[in-house]
Amino acid sequence: MTTTQTIRIGIIGSGGIARAHVNAYKTIDNVEIVAVADLVPGKAREFIEANGLTAAQPFEDHRELLQLDLDGVSICTPNMAHHRTSVDAMKAGKQVLLEKPMSVTLDEAIEMVQVSKQTGNMLTIGFQPRYDPNMHIVRSIVQSGQLGNVYYVETGGGRRRGMPRGTFVRKELAGAGAMADIGCYSLDMALHALGYPKPLSVSAYTSNFFGTNPKYHPEADRFDVEDFGVALIRLEGGIALNFKISWAMHMDTLGATMFLGSEGGLKITPAGKGPWSGVWDGKVGSMTLFHDVLGHHTESPIPVKEHSLNLFQEKVKDFVAAIREGRSAPIPGEEILYNQAIIDGVLRSSELRREVEISLPNL
Known part of the structure; x- marks a missing residue:
């Protein structure tokens, strides 16, 4: 063509x-x-x-x-x-x-x-x-080996207020709430940087105290998805992933995304201000590499690439x-299948109130 x-x-x-x-x-x-x-x-x-x-x-x-x-x-x-x-x-x-x-x-x-x-x-x-050049920097640092053996990742984000309406808040149409809407972005950021290791198990909790309260949401009477979730996910390679997401909360932030490795750590904060900010559907705010230089604890800011890309x-x-x-x-769908498997595991674990295994066929 x-x-x-x-x-x-x-x-x-x-x-x-x-x-x-x-x-x-x-x-x-x-x-x-x-x-x-x-x-x-x-x-x-x-x-x-x-x-x-x-x-x-x-x-x-x-x-x-x-x-x-x-x-x-x-x-x-x-x-x-x-x-x-x-x-x-x-x-x-x-x-x-x-x-x-x-x-x-x-x-x-x-x-x-x-x-x-x-x-x-x-x-x-x-x-x-994924098309933000700063996301490419995050992946290149993680894949370069300078963090050593990555053993723990923390990702997710939270809006102080940022609940959508309509099809997003009805389980029969959306399947899931904050997990599917904005949580999938956070998962992709972390998993793509790691090379999409296979998820093995999930232990999770979800709630919807804000969405079901008419004081906070105009469609509370039909709001039946989660507006908050947190999970510990075990990944192949001995990596623990701490995942947390929220559409609404009485807090300013759920924290930065972090990669902890045996030789260094990487911290990334999202850009943006206001009640709908604080999640990874936007831009990168800052990146910092934590490492030792000649025995000294060192923090090296990674310059954020300014860009005008849509x-x-x-x-x-x-x-x-x-x-x-x-x-x-x-x-490719083959990668995002793992993302979907985690969301599925979060919902199952929350409903069963216990850790669940993730079983995937060889495709």
Whole structure:
């Protein structure tokens, strides 16, 4: 496929995140959005008109959209539809850019990876923070060996107030709450830096004291997901991962992300201020390397790279480039399967009130 050939894209789901996808595609040369599907009658047509997609066809059934000659699809549905639409798209021969989280259940995620392998079609997951150059620095430091044997990682974040509404807070549509919405970003940051070691077990606690209280949330009567969670996860290689996340709390922060190694430690703080900040869906605020130099305790600030990248646009551009160049998925489902396995383990452990093992097939 040449760089001048037009890439034909379909959008499945026309909520708020779909607008971000459309805006990103519009910045890329030789890309055309030719179809939009949404199961709500009339919604796809309204979306097309509102976003100036004059050449796009509306559909209420995503399977009809998938019958078109398309190079790729962006899947922007509520979480509960991620699995079915992704599987249908790959079986229809389309390359897939799927919004996070990967799925609602671990079994769904496993099938999605299996279908991607069977069909040879791409399944890439939308973790745009990966495109922050500072995230590349974090990974390069961890992978360089200068921390020695990494044995403990602490990640996560907390908003003092930052609870979404609508489909995000209903278990039947979202599957999970803060874990799936923002926790998956924190997990990806840590696991990607480590090289995505396999999770082995999880001991977790979750709660939703804020979401179910009308004083804090206007949809408290139908809020049935977690707004807080904490877990200790055992990873391959003898690594302990302390994971914590919160949509709302009476505290300013749940702390920095930390990597502790036998030869050094790395501390990273998120950027941003205000009640919706403090989680890893934003930018890096600071990075510090803790190590010994000639027997002296030393703290070395790592300069934060200033950039003007639109990380969401970078994610979409990379997807299009992978289609053009015939490359594999930029953020492959095989990796994010481990992310989903941890979220699944957190929810199971919390419900059972005990540690649970994570069992994954060889794919």
